[in-house]
């Protein structure tokens with residue numbers, strides 16, 4: 001059994017052992033901060049993505065989904081500000097040559113202070129950091145690091161370079177023909193999916209005859225050359241985002257900001273994340289174009305961290321694309337403005353953004369689901385299990401179908417049940433090993449229901465259903481089984 005300190009390490013090991021997540025290209029010793037999803041992980045990820053997609057598009061008549069390309073015209077990133085501004089303040093340790101993101105370095109030191117019970121010092125350090133970051137005061141940040149004797153985890157020294165900015169976008173070359181100017185061939189791997197939505201604003205608005213307020217949703221890969229990529233899939237270099245841009249009338253942004261802030265928190269709760277493990281964190285430092293921004297944070301095993309961002313982005317993005325592309329990014333609003341008695345007319349819409357990392361949400365769900373349990377049985381002996389209490393509606397496998405033995409016609413009945421259920425939800429069939437061992441394996445991958453077909457089934461057409469969370473078992477008619485599972489996952 002893991003203790004609180006190493007529960008995160010135990011979760012990472014569990015993800016590998018049960019086919020959830022593998023290190024990318026592991027046979028070559030892996031690639032830092034890049035991960036592959038295994039057979040259970042890919043299915044869980046798809047289920048989370050599908051839930052998000054459904055909640056955004058199917059459940060909102062005024063939100064539609066798109067799937068834009070990863071490669072975009074390079075001017076997109078000039079217009080969005082990523083070429084000039086998508087950078088983080090970094091500092092290098094001169095002895096180890098290790099590079100750190102300044103905020104991560106200071107936060108890690110603050111965590112140490114917290115562990116030592118120095119709460120006031122921790123608070124003061126984080127407050128000073130927030131203020132210096134907000135003022136872009138790099139000399140001040142370096143001084144803060146030195147004054148607090150923040151050391152490098154490798155060299156253990158406090159011998160630091162100046163703080164500098166480092167761009168996080170990956171570049172690659174486009175096309176086979178060498179250009180005279182090599183810069184002409186450069187394209188970027190998108191660092192966010194949002195820009196694919198902005199550049200398609202007019203296409204979707206016109207072809208979908210969308211009326212403001214309306215939203216465009218998208219899920220897809222994003223790439224960032226994160227310097228300090230750590231904490232497993234929390235911060236990756238290749239990850240997936242689920243973003244929605246909500247186009248609104250200028251002046252209504254605070255109303256929609258408050259609406260989406262509550263709506264998104266409620267959605268996280270609807271997929272099984274407890275309310276007490278979620279909180280809002282208002283941004284101290286706003287991007288220059290934003291007029292409000294917050295993070296929805298989750299209490300991960302390594303502390304409270306950002307799960308999703310809600311940003312009121314004003315008309316910055318559409319105006320930038322209008323300027324750079326010289327194409328009008330406007331909307332004609334023929335609703336009547338009560339203040340003037342006339343139509344609102346032409347304007348560049350404001351945007352309210354919700355942006356959540358799919359991998360980070362996956363980690364949230366697994367962190368919350370992972371449990372190591374121990375109990376004393378009726379005969380006085382000890383028993384234990386590791387269980388993933390993933391909510392049934394997103395669990396990768398819903399039902400395990402287990403004939404008690406491999407003979408006497410039991411596999412045939414079990415197969416028939418499998419054939420009846422598999423088109424409605426994900427099932428798993430297994431006849432190897434003792435039944436107790438099979439139950440434990442299903443607990444470990446988070447399968448909410450197991451059904452056992454035994455000799456009695458041949459007499460009365462009843463099977464034993466076992467519930468993962470309570471481990472209780474009951475006899476139910478085989479004919480009712482599909483309905484029981486469908487009801488639980490709907």
Ligand code: GAP
Nearest residue numbers: 192194234235236239307308309355356357360
């Ligand atoms: N379009 C706005 C945007 O991209 P962001 O705060 O940079 O905003 C949004 O990212 C979300 O994407 C974050 O809240 C987080 O869940 C996820 N995310 C960002 N960087 C990530 C990374 N390196 N690895 C995993 N998820 C990441």
